[in-house]
Amino acid sequence: MKKTHKIICLLLLLAMSAVACCVPASALAFGDVDGDGRLLAADARMVLRASVNLVTLSEEQKKAADTDCDKAITAADARNILRLCVGLGNTDDSCMNGMDGATLVGISQKGYRIYVKNGMTYVDGLLIANKTYALPSSYNPGALLNECYDAFDKMQTDAWYGAGLYLYEISGFRSYETQQNLYDRYVATDGKAEADTYSARPGHSEHQTGLALDVNSLYESFADTAEGRWLAANAHKYGFIIRYPKGKTDQTGYIYEPWHIRYVGVEKATKIFNSGLCLEEYYGLTSVYAD
Template structure:
């Protein structure tokens, strides 16, 4: 008799909400689907900061200079930033590159924009180094070029998210963006 093929079900993400903050499989998530409370203001994570310093030292050994352009951003600061972009480019365009308040990964304290926050950073030696090595220090390139439709954001080679070395390496090796890796989406409710 033919062996019965084993059906592997799609893993269902384990979603926990603690004081309004969403954790998917234990990973804190802020994207278009999952927001943060306005008063959630942890500042820059010490663990992420020291991981960045380790990464910057590693990069320096390769002749690459990395620096933080933007780290933690409060809900109110993000609200002003987002409104400025909406005023300039309209809401639809702004939503492709700027998070609405409560939805920015910068509010988690676990994300950094490095070096030059513009398309001029694309393809630079610094961007290439980050793409190849960030996971070794616990970071992922959060909004990859080939995942724009899934993350909901334009390619941002300068925006890194701290996940810890083990998870960052697993995400990197999977070739998936964080949403795909966790089985979640990133879409505004309205």
């Protein structure tokens, strides 16, 4: 009797937790049943439970779990998710949320799906440019993207009126060609190995994304100025992360750059800031040149 009671309680808890963790549809994508942005065995387990009616999935979760888009949650979906977790599966574009026409090329070490669309790499909806992932030379937004520009504008205003500090852009968007010239110049001066520690090869610069900019100073001492300290403490509130933090050179592939900020949106910036990790660690990505 007691044992049955326990099992019923457990099932109720499972059902409740499934219903309670409803997440906005935008957070969900193909196979990511709990909407945490990752594709893990836990997602497959949840689908298996749902398929034998042990848990109830929300409408959004059902949509995300339905890997073959047949509108039914079955063990086949769980199998498919498991295969995707280990990088064996393929995706059906029509199932994907905001990634139409994208191809799943792998799963990161932290379980995030890595998509390629038009030659560009996306993880958790973020365009990735680092030493592993390059942008095509044809990608040229021409300037900072609006969301990045507007966020910086707001941050600049708040820093000025709230703290009397002046933040200003010294380098924003850089085209593939501009980066090529810059990198070639550095290589001519310092040699390739040295240049690679502080300047990106063309196609690998985050400045080409239109979502990154350098502010105020290109010296490490910027970190100890009032502006540098304010930026480090507040950038995430505006959707920016300090992209190449101190002590993360092995992960990011770059020296500490307290001036280089990348726009990822407030929600993700806050999560990354609170994690104390750099972008590569947070998503389980590498940043290493192939040659």
